Amino acid sequence: MVARKRGSLLMENFVFIALNLIFLILLILFLIKQGQGAVVLEQTYAKEVALLIDSAKPETTMLLNIEKGKKIAEKNNVDIEEIIEIDSENHIVTAKLSEKGGYSYSFFNDVDATAYPDKTNPQEIVNYVIKVNSYNHE
Amino acid sequence: MNKRGEEKILAIYWFVILTLVAGGIFTMTILFYNHPYDVREVESQILINNIADCLSRGGELNPELFEGEEFSEEFKTNFLQTCNLYFEAEGGEAEEYYSEITIYNASRLDLPVYEINAGNKNLVASCNIQEEKKYKREARCMEENLFSVKGGKLYLIKIMSAIGKAKENVK
Numbered sequence: 001m002v003a004r005k006r007g008s009l010l011m012e013n014f015v016f017i018a019l020n021l022i023f024l025i026l027l028i029l030f031l032i033k034q035g036q037g038a039v040v041l042e043q044t045y046a047k048e049v050a051l052l053i054d055s056a057k058p059e060t061t062m063l064l065n066i067e068k069g070k071k072i073a074e075k076n077n078v079d080i081e082e083i084i085e086i087d088s089e090n091h092i093v094t095a096k097l098s099e100k101g102g103y104s105y106s107f108f109n110d111v112d113a114t115a116y117p118d119k120t121n122p123q124e125i126v127n128y129v130i131k132v133n134s135y136n137h138e
Numbered sequence: 139m140n141k142r143g144e145e146k147i148l149a150i151y152w153f154v155i156l157t158l159v160a161g162g163i164f165t166m167t168i169l170f171y172n173h174p175y176d177v178r179e180v181e182s183q184i185l186i187n188n189i190a191d192c193l194s195r196g197g198e199l200n201p202e203l204f205e206g207e208e209f210s211e212e213f214k215t216n217f218l219q220t221c222n223l224y225f226e227a228e229g230g231e232a233e234e235y236y237s238e239i240t241i242y243n244a245s246r247l248d249l250p251v252y253e254i255n256a257g258n259k260n261l262v263a264s265c266n267i268q269e270e271k272k273y274k275r276e277a278r279c280m281e282e283n284l285f286s287v288k289g290g291k292l293y294l295i296k297i298m299s300a301i302g303k304a305k306e307n308v309k
Contacts, residue, residue, distance in 0.1 A: 016149060023156055027163060034167050047177050054184045091224050105306060108185060108235055110224040135222045 038076065041069050042103035045095035049084055049115065049130055050107040053093070056132040058111060063118060063127040070125065072097045084115040084128050088136070110136045176307040178278035185223075185299040186282045189237055192221035193295055194286035204288070209241070209252040217254050225257045233258035234302035236277075244285065244292035251293075261300040277302045 034040075045066070052062050066083060073083050076098040085094045088111070096102040111132050118127035193200055202220060203213050213220060225235040236257035240250045265279035277300040284295050 016152075019153075020156070023160070027160060030164070031167060034171050037171070040171055043174060047175060051177060051180060051184065054181065055187070090228055091226075092228065106228070106234070106303075108181075108223050108225060109188065110219075110222040136224075137219050137222065 036068055036072070038072050038097040038101055039103075041072060042095040042097050042101060043105075045069060045084060046093050046103045046105040049086070049093045049095070050105040052130055053086070053107045053111065053113050053132060054109045056109070056111070056113075058132055058134045060132045062130040062132075064130055065126060066117075066128045067126045069095075069097055076101075080117050080125060083117075084130075086113045086115045086130075088112045088114075112136055173309050174307055176274070176278075178301040178303060178307050179280070181303075182278050182280040182299045182301045185235065185237060185301070186280060186297050188223065189221060189239065189297050189299070190282070190284055190295070193239065193297075194284060197286060199286045199288040199293060203252070207289075214252075214254050218256050223256070232260070232302075236261040236300040236302075238262070238298040240296045242294040242296070244294050247294060257300075258302065261302055264302075265298070265300050274308045275304050277304070 045064070049064065052064070056062065064084075069083055070080060073080060073096075078096055078099060082096055085096070086092075087094070090106075091108065091110070092104050092106050093115075094102055094104045109132075112134050113130065113132045115128055115130050117125045118129045119125060193203065202210065204210055205212070217223075218225060223235075223237075225233045227233050236259060237255065239252075239254040241252040242249070243251050261277040261279075264273075264277035267273070268276055268279060279298065279300045281296065281298045284297075286293050286295055
């Protein structure tokens with residue numbers, strides 16, 4: 001009788017601790033997922049690239065790590081070539097990680113800039129090349 | 139009430155607290171990530187740097203600023219193009235940038251010798267009302283000063299920039 005009581009007490013405590021742990025893990029996963037969502041990353045990439053272009057001089061080549069974004073884009077069937085697009089005529093950078101999504105931000109530096117995936121290692125693309133070619137009016 | 143009953147109530151109470159905590163964290167996270175990153179201060183600083191690079195090179199005023207001994211009116215007209223800046227907004231909307239440059243002879247700081255301004259002048263009002271307190275929905279403004287020389291004369295250049303873009307940076 002005593003042995004059964006002890007056993008059930010242990011089981012209750014185990015279930016209680018397990019439930020608490022599951023709760024904590026779910027909370028942490030939720031927080032991580034929120035910080036790495038497509039919407040947040042699209043905004044980060046678009047603003048980062050726009051600010052990089054603004055502060056760059058012609059013939060500057062910059063590399064932007066897009067590892068996190070690439071995973072999300074692959075999951076959402078977005079081609080890697082479409083993740084970052086620069087419209088030099090209208091001075092707008094667009095980052096796209098989901099089919100229906102996309103975030104645009106403008107830049108003021110009057111330059112011709114291009115963005116394409118860095119295919120130095122085609123098996124594993126982790127960077128995007130941001131190239132500022134020349135001023136639009138020279 | 140026996141001990142077992144008390145434990146059960148305590149456990150329920152504990153999970154109610156956990157749910158409340160989870161709800162709080164959930165709400166805070168959603169609120170935090172729904173707010174856009176405000177990069178206007180950095181943008182404003184970069185704009186000032188670009189203008190400073192255009193006006194003064196290696197501590198000397200850009201020769202294009204002068205027509206003989208006088209400051210050039212043509213430079214003023216073509217300021218944006220000469221300094222490789224693009225302030226136009228898409229779809230004919232109001233411009234989101236403004237910049238104002240005032241050049242003083244260092245020996246007479248009360249009288250500007252040359253002034254240039256470009257962009258959306260309405261943003262200046264936002265700068266004026268934020269001298270004491272910042273309002274996040276208003277434009278972000280910044281001002282920097284630098285000295286530069288030309289023909290043995292020392293000049294003070296004041297550059298002010300304002301960035302609107304409230305829609306993209308504030309919720």
